[in-house]
Every structure is written in C-alpha cells, then in structure tokens.
Amino acid sequence: MREADEGLTEDVGQFNATYVTIAGVERRVPLARLPDVVPQLGRPVRSFPSYRGQRSFPGWYWSATLGRRIGFESWVERDQLVALDFDPAVVGIVSQSF
Structure with missing residues (x-):
C-alpha cells in the first residue's frame, strides 16, 4: 500500500455501514468490516x-x-x-x- 493510500484507510474507520440481514435484522458495522459481512446481506x-x-x-x-x-x-x-x-x-x- 502506498503512503497516500494509508490515510484513506484510516479515514474509513470513522464511518459505519448499516445493512439488513436476510432475516430482516438491521445491523451496523464499521465500513472497513463490510466485506466480512457480505454473506449476511439480504x-x-x-x-x-x-x-x-x-x-x-x-x-x-x-x-x-x-x-x-x-x-x-x-x-x-x-x-x-x-x-x-x-x-x-x-x-x-x-x-x-x-
């Protein structure tokens, strides 16, 4: 990762993503963790x-x-x-x- 990209990675930690699971449950996770929960998306x-x-x-x-x-x-x-x-x-x- 280049130095310029490192600052972007740190900024991502400030944001949350909200999604609804297949079961209809609303969840909120840090944006950086969103790829980990893709299988749970509805x-x-x-x-x-x-x-x-x-x-x-x-x-x-x-x-x-x-x-x-x-x-x-x-x-x-x-x-x-x-x-x-x-x-x-x-x-x-x-x-x-x-």
Whole structure:
C-alpha cells in the first residue's frame, strides 16, 4: 500500500455501514468490516422488472463464486459481475445492495 493510500484507510474507520440481514435484522458495522459481512446481506432492495420495449437490459447472472443467481439491470452491470466472478480475490457479490 502506498503512503497516500494509508490515510484513506484510516479515514474509513470513522464511518459505519448499516445493512439488513436476510432475516430482516438491521445491523451496523464499521465500513472497513463490510466485506466480512457480505454473506449476511439480504436480497436486492428492489426487483428487476422486464417489459416489452424496455430500454435497459435486466436479467440474471449465474455466479460460480456464490453458486447462485445475481440480478443485473444493464449490460454494464452484467459485465462487472462477470469480471468480479473471474477475480479469485472476490469472495462475495451483492446486487442492488444500497
């Protein structure tokens, strides 16, 4: 890590992230710990509607990392999911988490 990045890491500790588990329980953790709780995150905040004449491209991507489907709403989101799924450092992916 470069010296410039170290200051950013320290600042992250000042923030908290609030999330809702699959069971519907609201939890708050330091932002730096958020990657540790990704498996506990609930379902997407909203649905992925599909209708005739739609300008976006919603769908589902099968993630080998997670062993389940993840929703997306555009080609850009799908491409990001594919890239994350091929990265060995990635241990969890959440769709529409915020």
